[in-house]
Amino acid sequence: MGTACRSSDGAWVEIHTTSVSGVPLLFVSGDVDHLSAPALEAALAPYLFSVQPQVALELRSCPYVDSGGLAVILRAVGELGPGGWLGVVGADQNLGRLFEIVGLLANSRFRVFADEEELAGHVSAAASVAPSA
Amino acid sequence: MTTAKGPIGHSLVLSADLAEVRRGREFIGWIAAEAGFPEERRFDIKVASSEAIANAIEHAQTGSEIVVEVVFHPDRLEVEVEGTGQFELPNGVTREKSHRGMGLPLMATLADHVALYSRPEGGTLVQLTFYLPGHIMIPAQSALPPALTELIEAHEELRAVLETMAEGVVISDPQARVIYMNAEALRLHGFVCLEEVTRGLDEWPELEIYRLDGNPLALEESALARVTRGESFKEYEYEIRNTKAGASWIGSFSGNPIRDSSGRILLTALTVRDVTEGKRVEEALRDTERKYRELIKFAPAAIYEIDFRTRRFTSVNDAMCAMTGYSREELLAIDPFALLTEESRRRFGQRIESWLSAEEPDTNVEYEGVRKDGSTLVVTLEVNFTRDEHGCPIGAAVVAHDITERRWAEEALKRNEAELQEANERLRAEMAERELVSLEREQLLAEQQALTEELAASNEELRVQTEQLEESEERYRGLFENMLDGFAYCRMLYDERGRPDDCVYLAVNDRFGELTGLDDVLGRKLTEVIPAVKEATPEIIEVYGRVAKGGKAERFEIDFTPLNKWLDVSVSSPAKGYFVSVFEDITERRRAEEQLRLTKLTVDRSVDMIHWVGSDGRLIYASDSSCRRFGYSPAEMLTRSVFDLDPTITAEQWPQHWEELKSKLSMTFESVHRTKAGELFSVEITLGYLESGGQAVAVAVVRDISDRKKVETALKESEERYRALAEENERLYREQLALAENLQSALLHIPAELGPLHVGHLYRSATQAAHVGGDFYDVFAAKDGKIVMLIGDVAGHGIEAARLAALTKDVIHAFAHQTLRPPKILERTNDLLLEKQMGGFVTLFLAVLEAETLHLRYANAGHPDALLRRTSGEIQLLGGGSPPLGVYPETSWKLGEVELEPGDLLLLYTDGITEARRNGEFFGEKRLQAFLKRRRPTVERLPLKIVDQVLAFSGGGLHDDVAILALLMTGEGFRSNSSHVRAGRAS
Helix, strand or coil: CCCCECCCCCCCEEEEEEEECCEEEEEEEECECCCCHHHHHHHHHHHHCCCCCEEEEECCCCCCECHHHHHHHHHHHHHCCCCCEEEEECCCHHHHHHHHHCCHHHCCCEEEECCHHHHHHHHHHHHHHCCCC | CCCCCCCEEEEEEEECCHHHHHHHHHHHHHHHHHCCCCHHHHHHHHHHHHHHHHHHHHHCCCCCEEEEEEEECCCEEEEEEEECCCCCCCCCCCHHHCCHHHHHHHHHHHCCEEEEEECCCCCEEEEEEEECCCCCCCCCCCCCCCCHHHHHHHHHHHHHHHHHCCCEEEEECCCCEEEEECHHHHHHHCCCCHHHHCCEHHHCCCEEEECCCCCECCHHHCHHHHHHCCCCEEEEEEEEEECCCCEEEEEEEEEEEEECCCCCEEEEEEEEEECHHHHHHHHHHHHHHHHHHHHHHHCCCEEEEEECCCCEEEEECHHHHHHHCCCHHHHHHCCHHHHECHHHHHHHHHHHHHHHCCCCCCCCEEEEEECCCCCEEEEEEEEEEEECCCCCEEEEEEEEEECHHHHHHHHHHHHHHHHHHHHHHHHHHHHHHHHHHHHCCCCCHHHHHHHHHHHHHHHHHHHHHHHHHHHHHHHHHHHHHHCCCEEEEEEEEECCCCCEEEEEEEEECHHHHHHHCCCCCCCCEHHHHCCCHHHHCHHHHHHHHHHHCCCCCEEEEEEECCCCEEEEEEEECCCCCEEEEEEEECHHHHHHHHHHHHHHHHHHHCCCEEEEEECCCEEEEECHHHHHHHCCCHHHHCCCEHHHHCCCCCCCCHHHHHHHHHHHCEEEEEEEEECCCCCEEEEEEEEEEEEECCEEEEEEEEEECHHHHHHHHHHHHHHHHHHHHHHHHHHHHHHCCCCCCCHHHHCCCCCCEECCEEEEEEEECCCCCCCCCEEEEEEEECCCCEEEEEEEEEECCHHHHHHHHHHHHHHHHHHHHHCCCHHHHHHHHHHHHHHHCCCCEEEEEEEEEECCCCEEEEEEECCCCEEEECCCCCEEEECCCECCECCCCCCCCCCEEEECCCCCEEEEECHHHHCCEECCEECHHHHHHHHHHHCCCCCCCHHHHHHHHHHHHHCCCCCCCEEEEEEEECCCHHHHHCHHHHHHHHC
């Protein structure tokens, strides 16, 4: 996959979608601020209401998120269907601090992964404990 | 290099467009980097400033401007964002963009100080202050100033406290719109989440408010409305009805507006607790207390309380004194059990034992006691035990009923009956004897005469005896008539099967009539007098029948519904088929006992502490809850005075307090109490004054409000702190001198197209604070259809470097008017920098493009080579190894020239790109060239793509700031795109 999202007013963010072990992984590159947050929201929307809503954001190339972006993430975490979670991969410590301030780290449906490997490990571990029925 | 001591200011004007947020934030971030803030702090500064700018833009009037001022002091950076709009605290109205709710918390968390100012004519200024590491400022008035981090921590703790508080907290904006409710406040109002309440009060049609007396209360009198008007109040109580949910509760509100230094209300804070239960208990308590007082005062029964552990009375009423003949003081000093006879003491002990072995003890048992004058006292005791936490009785509240008189009357009656019977028998014997004499009259005629005298004497004796009996009867009857108890002498009637059926009144006393309301009963049947008796209380005839048949005397209490009275009835039988019923109206006593029980229950279960205090300040009574709270045993408690418990009152002041209470009769106030262990806690005391049996008593209801106080104090301190910070900010703001250097032009405001050029550019601060550079670039049209493009990097640090960058750019602009030969411009710039002794040096790549022919002249002063990508994909380097500007005097630079073609791309960059590192390895020119050759994104996106590539290489970090300027030649030239340059060329 490789859909690039960009907001109509030229906001400075690009989003490419791939997947890791079946979980959609959105590579976010650029700043997610008030202007560009709608692009992220649009990119996330299709994954929030699937049967097993799991989605991850790869934020290694995203050095900046403000309340515009945080609101999108918070809302997405709130809207996830049953059994769902939203993960972030490779977020730097600045972003980590913001996630903590707005309470995301305390939300069980929000997960933090150091890299794609850890994300893949988490997905396969979850799959192996899932009931076979 | 000079050292700047004073503040240095920069300003930036943004249009009210969200797209401008980024520009403002990069501008501020850049200055923060120059100011020497570490990378992590720069991030905070950018986020916090971004929130302020976004907010200003969202509320700005269309077409207005947002002014961003950044002032760098030696110790701190101040960011001010001023917009035309009325700043509104987040209220959740824009629910679909709920980040508005996050802006203020983010600002407050990330900045060291936040201050908000409104202009009277409209418009809002948000001021954010960030201290350099190690330069934290603290309010001067604080004796032991907390570190700033502690302040922030305190703020977070406060929030945590608010969420877990048992009291509701409501914070609103000056327009009475609720911004925040903690969990308890939401619960009380019946809301599920904060989103629901971010309406004004008038937007809650389901809520209605009422005074405690039930009358409707206008919305203007609601706590929210009052506090919004600037009123402060405490314990403002009214009832809130939620018509939708059908629920109602009584809230006790305290309100405080939070003002800035100019007195304007910034926020309002309300605390609310549900006092519905408390109000009911309070009401019930007040009611029962009143009854209790009256009851004890007027009760004919003696009422007292005993503490088993100390074997002392803890309270006695007047009736108890009258009954025993002891004064109150004497009673309080003696062992209560010493008043009982040995036999009764044993009986009382047995009763406690049987109570402990969980048997249901008789409610009424008779005891014998001894009065002070030595006479015997017969009482029934109604005992209500007080128990410790294990359920063991540790004391008792007792209602003692004096039945001495009744007992004596019953016994006298029995004696009288026995005497009557004896007399009858004797009379009968006499008669029989007389009959015998008569039958033997003839034979015994001689004896008759002799006997006549004897008979006469005997008759006389009989007459005297009868008279005596009548007299005795009269005496007892008199006694009965004077008895307080009702008395009835009846003959039992049985049905044909010998079962008790009814009875006939033979004698009653006056009291009988008074108690029953019946008169003219003599000779009439019970069922005739009280027709309902068989239906309502068939057992009473059973008992009468049983006793009259010769059974033992019986005593019982009965709810005699035909008369609507509780009666205490004693029945005994003087002769077979007859009975005497002595009864007493105990309706009042039963009621009193019930109330006493309720009162005890209420008092003991109440969380509030109850004290009875004498005129000397000594405690006469203290409830269990009080003893527990103070840590004294009940006995210890009674040796304490008010001034032992309350450190704010001295023994000398007490009489004055007493007099005040006496004149006001009741008062409520707050004070502090001290426990046995020395702990101080805040209390709210309601005092009532009453006189009972000549003794004056203060009844104190003491409520522990220490938790409430703590929260109030925390809120107040927090408010003080914010006020102090706001004042400090304002002071600093007035101190500052605004030195406006238009640094933003060093970075931003590059046109996307200029003549034949399409431009892409990017500036990004390092994410690692290893070294801070001063990158800058520019593209501008010069005379004769030429376009000047440049990129530079000031070596050096902080604000001096930033000034040097700005100066260099301005100088080049100026010299470009004189000459368009790049080496010349560099020479003149070099001379000027040396002349001005700026102290830094600058690397610079400078190129001048002939717009029409695409002929490019350039020179390079110590800067990385520019890259030229031909349409074929071939990469050329535009370089030259000459020194940077500002180092050597009289240096000259080599002119480079190249012919460009449409489709060619020129890439200018700073060394932050090539010097990005991974494990000591540089990203390097080779990788940059390879990327440029391989990938062809649009020129606008190219700089970001390169940075992504660099980040991917370095693992997400930059070691230096980077700047990239990408210029794509199009075939358009000036002919279609740049009228002003063409005009310049024409001249």
